Amino acid sequence: MDLKLFRDFRRLWVQGVAIALVLAAGIAVIIMSVGMSRALNETRSAYYDSNRFAHVFASARRAPDSLIAQLRDIEGVAQVETQVRSYAILDIPGRAKPATGLLISRPEMGEPLLNVPLLRRGRWPESAGEAVVNEPFAEANGFVPGDRISVNLNGRKRAVTITGTALSPEFVYTIGPGALMPQNETFGILWMQAEVLDAGFGMAGAFNTVALSVLPRTPLEPVKDAVKALLDPYGAATPVGRDAQQSNAFLDAEIQSLEVMAWVLPPVFLGITVFLVNMVMGRIVQLERSEIGLMKAVGYTNWEIGLHYLMLAALIAFLGVGIGWGAGSWLAQAMSQLYAKYFDFPFLVFGVPLSIYALSAMLGLAATSAGALNSAMRAARLAPAVAMAPPAPPSFHGSTLDRLADLLRLGQPTRMILRSLLRWPLRAGMTMLGMALAVSVLVASNFFPDAMDEIIDTAFYQSNRQDMLLLFDPDAPDTALEEVRRLPGVLQVEPQQYHAARLIYGSYEKQVPVSTVANAADLARVVDGNGQVITPDPFGILLSDRLAAALHIKVGETLTVSFESGRRETFEVPVAGIVTQFFGLGAYFSHDTLNAMFRQSPRVSNVNVTLADPQAAEAFQERIKDVPRLMGTINMTENRRSFMETLSQNILIATTVYGILGMIITVGVAYNAARVQLSERARELACLRILGFGKGEVAYILAGEVLLLATLAQPVGWVIGYGVARLMTEGFTSDLYAIPLVLEPATFARASLIVLGAAAVSVALVARRLGRLDLIAVMKTRE
């Protein structure tokens, strides 16, 4: 019996492998998505625990140290850590491009209580002229302890010696102001002694950043409210929890996308496996009726017979799980490397836990067993005498379709195809659904590049057309504009202001940055979903569509805008317009309107610049390092390039992976469907050959059914794919960005071409077996 098992499997190996590959795809995705999300989660919490990552983060303009005791007294608060932080321009010797640094103060004595940085090399600063930098920044620039850079401290340049490198749980994902992804070469964290920052920014006896940890099971909202109340007189922004802490939010997003993948893909692959095993095992039991009868006649029990077929399916599971483990481990490995590149953990991301391997194996075995159960039970229940007799011929009946067939003058081969579909509608439906799912996987994954094209076009080539963005002290007078205009190589300059604000409408509230749009703006413009340039109305505020939706506000209604920077005043303003946007929750005033509202002489918080030759801007870059009040620069040309580079690389990987998955599903379904067809119809097809039908004509009948189903599967797959793509865009939409649902006809066409091509190849492989049909055996035997 065991011998028969392995012989059976050898005979069926192509079919077995085709099913095992579908199963393997599901297993691999489980290993990769469930495994990596668990690994990332555990790595993160281990890091957070050991380095005491805070729970609440808040900032103010300048809060006195006397507040610290009151902050500690808030109910539920465990520890409080205050710091001075500021952005500053860094000048790196031997490099023209300026970098932006985030300066963070270290306590004069001992370690910080929260968000403890981990020293990786060298030592902590011991004097005013020393700093420790974050490791990725050091690696990207090749810094070693002893190297010197200079820091623009509020307009005064100061030489600083690097004494070491460190990592911090606050900066697992390190992203500079205005950047779309980490740019370690041009953005760094600098830990310096508190006295340096106190002196440089006039913060002696004060702080501008506070982090708090809470006791277990403390609700966060009351704590945040209490912190806000204490800091409010000192220019506080609304405190946030870990969910809105930038680095942690990116980790959350990554873990969430892995979890979404774990919920969506494996069920599809396991479901298809159940169906395929069911179809193939059903046919095998049908073919082996007489053997089953014989085995029962010689004394095998029903249980042994049933188990035999379950074991045959289990072999497929072993193969699938084995391949899946291999592929999943490889994918997990690749993901780990990706994480090592983008996430700065002090230790390797933990591997996939063994329990996930065990779980995936159990799911694989469950899927094949579920598929084989029906056939195994049928085999077990078959009475020996019945089993030895040939099965009754399948009965067909006429239907209303016949009249249609007459009307269309369909040939007999076509009728055979159609009748078979109607005779086994469930099987036909499942086969079609399987291939439709393959199409949908391809549509839903391929829509991404089209969506990204649209985002990039709108964000980079329509809205933000500047080469450089210079960030100034929030309250710089607009004479800064003139200073920038005089720098070498500058073509255009445009002023802009950014202010943190709370927007309130009824019971809805949202904290967002409000920006201004210059008169006749050309560089930083507001562009709606149709590519239309929108100019903010001088008497109202312009909101992005997602922000308006979050606030449940419509055009013409009055919004309360409470500024948390600038003059920190509250205004009632009408909503002048709503605009479709993909990035961020934008809110815009006209530049002049805001200055008038604040009753102030024109101010700028950043200046947008275009250069005569962005590729050769050394003179410009050399000079801006000395511009007073300049706190940071964003190289938009660089930003665009790195964003698109990373994106196109990721998209290429994703499309390749999903393309392979789609093909695996198609081949698994189409090949097995055709093989079962061939097995069931071998006699019929041989008979047609005897009657004088050519090989091609016979192949038509064999291929026709599967290819017809593949064709019918296309529109179904498009619809499902559209739905999945929509769900995905909705799932991905957050305050950070929205992904437009852009589905070009080419996306559908590409998905269909791949699936139809894979189906045609699978069927062609099976059709080659037609040449081996034994015409003579057919005449001599009953089925």
Place this chain on the structure above:
Amino acid sequence: MARFEDRTREVVFRTQGLTKTYATGEVQVHALAGVDLELYGSELTVLLGPSGSGKSTLLNILGGLDRPSGGRFWFRETELTRASDRQLTRYRRDHVGFVFQFYNLVPSLNARENVQLVTDVAKHPMKPAEALELVGLGHRMDHFPAQMSGGEQQRVAIARAIAKRPDVLLCDEPTGALDSHTGTQVLSTLQRINDEFGTTTAVITHNAAIRLMAHRVIRFQDGRIDRIEENDSRLAATEIHW
């Protein structure tokens, strides 16, 4: 009843030293060990012999389903000994009608459509209804195989074989799966076709009683022709019992 002398003496099939060897594993089986034979136009021949005597192998080769290992054979003037697969398909389609022991109807097509399967691709076919009338099944045309008795299914198979007006009708144990009464019906259908259309007909059987309806009886033994008998007086199929 047509007499042997009434037949044309046109040679429809001719074989010369035909041999067929099957290699099953390491054992060589000589299914045909040198057969020289002529079958004539409008003749009804019965091939008799025990299992493994070579009669089916010969019929398969004559019908273009198999190729000989040695010797030569002709259909009319055309030598088919080394015909290609494509030529054999063409030959089967245009000239040969087959009737098998197990009917081999397509279960998903009804009686008329099973006949149409052949008439759709034949050169000068009958109407499917006409062929079914000939075998006495004009009233069962819309029935599917699963809805018919064995005898009825076999008559549909005969209708399918004759509907293209074949030159030869090759029947391998056409009554093998049928009871005596139904078998007689099928045989008389075959006899009627042979009489009315002059279709050269070869019938393989184990059943010696059937030899009485043939013009000639060819007996096989160990892959060779043992002897050939001519019937001076034939019985009608309805007179045969077993």
